[in-house]
Amino acid sequence: MTDLRLILYFEVVYRLLSFSRAAEELHLTHSAVTRAIKSLEDAWGTQLFYRTTRSVVPTEAGERLYPMAVELLAFAETVHHETVSGDRELKLVGGPIAFDILLPTAILAFSEALPQVRMRADVMPPHAAIEELVQRRVHVVLFNMSTLQAMPHAGRLQFQEIMTDDFIMACRPGHPALDAADDLARLLEFPWAFPGYLHYLDGQLPPGLTKMMERAGAPHYTLYSPTACMNLSMISDVMTIVPLSLATAHLQAGHVVGRRVPGVPKYHLGAAFRREADLEPNIRHFLDCLSTAAREMERSNAERMKSFN
Template structure:
């Protein structure tokens, strides 16, 4: 059976929205058209993908499996499209993703010296999309901060740096030269607990089952706004804290948590000479955070 990528895109939109009306708006198509396409997809697979009632739309077990498989397939198709378009454009371009607090200029200059005929572009990424940009072809390589889902990627370590606690400027700990993670036991962490395993082990809100939801934040600026408002605390790499300094937020070193690991990542399936050359020079560049 040939899989229709358009139907898969429609399915993913409904699966993520769990609402046909919202999914139709997102796709800019009429809802009856979307419903027909989903029914056609179910007929092709000969399974029910959604359990629908007048009040709700939920994924079936088959639907959940298809969602898991459809996302990387669509990302791979988009990556292929981008690379074909790029090849047709000429001249050669090479795109580097990088996380906040990381300066890629030395690596870009070194790469340009080796490949003066290649146009180098850079894209700043976030915790949300630092791996997505590899899978969908927006970048050739990405300078990422661990942890990430490494499936399908090649990884090369670059450097490590300490992490600090970001606190509101009038916080009880804001003036201290350094703290232990245990000092934050009764705080609300503005990021997933797995991002700071040491805090997870001592956090009162987790032990008492009273953890508040973490707001969705797509940028460092948004995170700093929540900290400044007194919504909680955040643990971030030192270079990020240095770059995003503001008077109403204080950065305090945390002595007993693991350093943040920074790596170069690229799709393991790629066989690009440019990628290999950049990976080779990346380990020779001085990535020391400028603090």
């Protein structure tokens, strides 16, 4: 296998078109750089530079090697960074429910025990998130449990249910739909906005409810962000359906009114991680922090649900 240092020396010589200047940048002697390039050429059986007393010119092989050498060196640096900093960085991918509700509380608890660990959380569709997890570019993925378990590569992953949450209907105060809160057919006559992740519950909805929605052409709007759905419901007659946890602040402030939604299953928030990652203390501690925050949220939600009609 070719020594990575030889690729580094080649990159510097190519970039500077000078063995002397390359030696200065690398803090080596001119002869050491010359020998290194000759060693690489001999190992590969091809000439990489035309040398004269006045110039250094890459051969066609050298021209082909250079962009790949740059990529290889960059990748090596990434490998080094990930290996050394892996214990100091936690990368998450998920959806709005986990990030908007549970993540702030979990971060505070996590940082108290491990303040040196940085955290990065990105939002992306479930299929893309699982691919990032399998490729080891993230540590934990947070989505609906049924969504996670239906994804490709499920056999290579481990799952943990974090939280269950009730969906509620939300609309502006004084909305005429409030007089028909128990009549689903009447409710579907109004325009609806659904959070995009609700699409992944399609297979779990009762057949009768699915057919009623199809006949009514619901939803009129599909927005990935539940916050956007609630904001729309506050300023118009558009109704929405969101997990109770995400609507709590708006309910308490009187911005929206909530009602139970008949026939819609609970939202089961789950975490996916690679099987071997369960032994990583940072990941394990973060999942424990999430679960603790979720238990408190579930207790509060159970009390709030008692107040709904």
